[in-house]
Amino acid sequence: MSIRLENISKTFGQFQALSPLSLNIDEGEMIGLLGPSGSGKTTLLRIIAGLEGADSGRIQFGERDVTNLHVRDRHVGFVFQNYALFRHMTVADNVAFGLEVMDAKQRPNKTEIQRRVKHLLEMVQLGHLANRYPSQLSGGQKQRIALARALATKPDVLLLDEPFGALDAKVRKELRRWLRSLHDEIGFTSVFVTHDQEEALELSDRVVVMSNGHIEQVDEPAQLYAQPNSRFVFDFLGNVNVFDGKLEQSRLNNEQAWITAPSSDVPLSNGQLYIRSHELALHNQATSVANLPLKVVAVNPIGPEVRVELEPYEWQSEQIWEADLSHAEYDRNPVKRGEIVFAEPKNAYFFREGCQQAPEQVSWDKAPQTAHVK
Ligand SMILES: Nc1ncnc2c1ncn2[C@@H]1O[C@H](COP(=O)(O)OP(=O)(O)OP(=O)(O)O)[C@@H](O)[C@H]1O
Incomplete structure (x- = not known):
């Protein structure tokens, strides 16, 4: 019926x-x-x-x-x-x-x-x-x-x-x-x-x-x-990290942290990047894509993944960040509580500042992955 x-x-x-x-x-x-x-x-x-x-x-x-x-x-x-x-x-x-x-x-x-x-x-x-x-x-x-x-x-x-x-x-x-x-x-x-x-x-x-x-x-x-x-829907579906940035020189900046403009046709403006927890990689230093220092506050192996809880370091976010890594990824770089690590987004959704419309999907997948020297 x-x-x-x-x-x-x-x-x-x-x-x-x-x-x-x-x-x-x-x-x-x-x-x-x-x-x-x-x-x-x-x-x-x-x-x-x-x-x-x-x-x-x-x-x-x-x-x-x-x-x-x-x-x-x-x-x-x-x-x-x-x-x-x-x-x-x-x-x-x-x-x-x-x-x-x-x-x-x-x-x-x-x-x-x-x-x-x-x-x-x-x-x-x-x-x-x-x-x-x-x-x-x-x-x-x-x-x-x-x-x-x-x-x-x-x-x-x-x-x-x-x-x-x-x-x-x-x-x-x-x-x-x-x-x-x-x-x-x-x-x-x-x-x-x-x-x-x-x-x-x-x-x-x-x-x-x-x-x-x-x-x-x-x-x-x-x-x-x-x-x-x-x-609202994004937040409610859970497991998402929000980077609130101001656009300067093709980077989104938040105090000491920044993320470069992604390899997409989306012209950036001020706004928020919503990054799902499985779309983050963790490195020991900043990369050409991002300088996102975070302090490891917890490491939880949950089933097929390892969930790493992270606290923004020298930049602002209203939330604790989460990265879900495969065990293989984690074993390659087994981060420890208290360490400072550098997150790099692979894919994200971009909400323009003051704009209520659906977000634009952005990706850094094709960007060069070389380490950035600070
Ligand atoms: N009989 C009632 N008298 C006054 N307010 C009510 C009544 N029934 C529901 N409400 C109010 O209407 C709103 C919606 O309630 P409803 O129970 O539909 O929400 P819900 O989404 O099912 O919430 P929950 O998941 O907590 O059950 C709430 O703010 C609730 O306080």
Whole structure:
């Protein structure tokens, strides 16, 4: 079932929680609503569900205008972060609940309900736990049961509010994969809320990035990562170092530090270079590309990479910088805490000073890599 949102807005008292926003979701799509706390994700999800009314705008499910329909008539499934299972009911009864409370006209007969519950429990791979009570389940198992329960009535749309938020990292990852494959198998349309960028990028067909009640960007994960259209999206996707420079003699300068104009057609001006942590190399001296002295404050081998945390040395940045090196790169030059090293960018995004437009991609990849003598 496709979903069409047109000019949806919402205020709570004086506070504008959602500015008028529009969004089209295709049938069978999985959409992640991503944004910081308070950006309006849950409010938007609740408005789609019919748990909250919008102040303005129109909502359509397929050809159906559902703007003024009550939640029970919208035919949505809902999964919350905190499971919301009925404690006094067995797993099987929890899953059957939505079917048992249907109008007599629509309600399947007892045998059909039993058959559907069995099938759903098999689908979420928990058939063997049918007679347990929620208190006898792990967090991950409870959330699978919550999902089976939400799918029991064959909803047109499945809405999930931070479904894995309360689970530990490993279980989250497992459930993410499992939800994605279930989604692909059944083909329901789903919208889920998260503030975890990894979760959004891994699960979604398209990600909707929200801030302050409006949509910043809607894109497929790879596109969002390759072409973030604002500083906000860039910052929110994480692991980026910002060099704030003034243009002088084809260099961007920041006190003692500088980066040369990159080998691209982009005419530089004052502005900020956003450099992802894996786009930095570390040297023992400045190069012809950059003089970016940094003091090593921590070295963390994390999985396939070594993350080096760096503090700007004799220049200004509001943040600690991070460089993600491969183990091979790190082994060639094993920097130590307290050492001064020189970073060199390979690729970056350039935001012109005072300009709100999408950044320009710049690269030093073809620049000569010879060491610069200070
Ligand atoms: N019932 C309410 N009454 C007053 N203000 C509300 C109400 N519900 C939400 N808000 C406010 O609206 C804004 C958006 O809230 P919402 O829960 O949609 O954000 P969110 O992006 O889902 O945040 P989080 O990730 O923390 O859940 C917040 O500033 C919140 O305080």
